[in-house]
Amino acid sequence: MSLATISPQKAKDLIAKGAVLVDIREADEHARERIPGAHHHALSRLNGSVGTSGNAVIFHCRSGQRTAGNAQRLASAVACDAYILEGGIDAWKKAGLPVAQDKSQPLEMMRQVQIAAGSLVVLGALLGTFVNPWFYALSAFVGAGLIFAGATGFCGMARLLALAPWNRKPAAPAKA
Template sequence: MTSPSSAPVALTVAQARTRLGALTVLDVRTPGEYASGHVPGAVNVPLDRLPHAVDAVRDAAARRDVLVVCASGNRSRRACLLLAEHGVTAATLTGGTGAWAAAGHDLHRPAGSGVRAGWSMERQVRFTAGTVVLLGLLLGVLVHPAFRLLSAAVAGGLVFSALTDTCGMAALLSRLPHNRPRPADLDTALAALRDA
């Protein structure tokens, strides 16, 4: 797929769908995001836990090509680069699970996850940002003009988010209880990678 020194190869949804049965799929999103829906057969190893799973991923990569998935492709690219530093080759899914679902493919949910089909993280961010902007404008008119700074702060955060391809609001929202139904079970994930 890719050499450790090059940028990760990106597979389109169509390419990944065609090869899905021959790939080890690694989902590097949070446990809450994973539980809300993931590519069939994906193993959840959150990006912050990936350094602890490199050996198991290397073993899996010796048997099958590795596809790394996240919500949009940003975290999976970082994961591929981290794996490449350890000599593990992997590809990323272009557009992540968002593109997978947009193409009409099912997202699976783990049994007993305690997560009902809820809003995606992107939808939660849009709702929260819109609510804070509206609240800032209304309070700025009805209470005190200084409340308009809430709207300005959200606008600045959105610009920063676009420029850096990160999202602080998503990071905060991912810590809410409804987005964290269970902790990542790294031991189970490592066992699944060894069996892949």
Template sequence: MSAISPAEAHNGGWIIIDVRSAGERAVACVPGSIHAPLETVDLDTSSFPPGRIALLCKAGTRARLAQARLSLCGIDAAVIEGGMDRWQREGLPVSSSTVSHWSLERQVRFGAGLLVVVFTLLAASVSPWFLVCSGLVGCGLVFAGATDICMMGNLLARMPWNRIRSGG
């Protein structure tokens, strides 16, 4: 079986493996699902309980990639069509552990883009030296991409809107 609907996954006794990032999962996740980010999904499949596996991501693309990886390991898994976006549109149960409704990755992209725009405007209206600040933001993004260490992401993760809710 290659694909199932969110309702089938919810009502059919499937083991749901969430292949999204930890930040995306903190914003909203399927209660009882197992977190296995795409980049690690085929490294330790022994942690998956026995049963029918359904893969979940935001819209379906990463779940299909995970399905191909698991297939190489001899594991048959279905993709939840439309991913978390469709799951939520259909009103199926979701839990959240943070106040923010934006993933950390989205917050970083917004913050970096805003800084570049502001520094570029300041360079055009105040002093060309503000272009150095735009360049530093670019260097930070290159560093984050090359090392998977994002200083802006680490800072944003400490903000009040990204803190774990105490009430669950």
């Protein structure tokens, strides 16, 4: 079963009529930025049904890709009309609709991994060029780690970054 997509404005209108907005992003993403009033049910922890009291449910992620790719799973989690917010929270913001941000929360883990991996690759390339060719191995090691993470779903860098001091505080969002 495929879920219909709706525009941010149509979603806003449905929410005003009692529809429930459900954010399927991970807790760290939701803690940093969210649509006020959205319920949080991370896709990775979605087991069974999404308990809502609305007459319709609108699912959203950051860009709409995650919700579209999991439409069948999301549709089976509700017993009412369900939709996907076209373009996710990015489109919601672009439409000028309100979002709550908590900049005190750390960057999303995947962004931290991207920054760290990219930095290590550039560092390895620079050191390999200007210091010693053996430093190219650093770039190769990071690339191999990314391939391993993509193939297995285990990201050692994310596990390591989770231990960093800025990630140790709970990612509980402020009330919006």
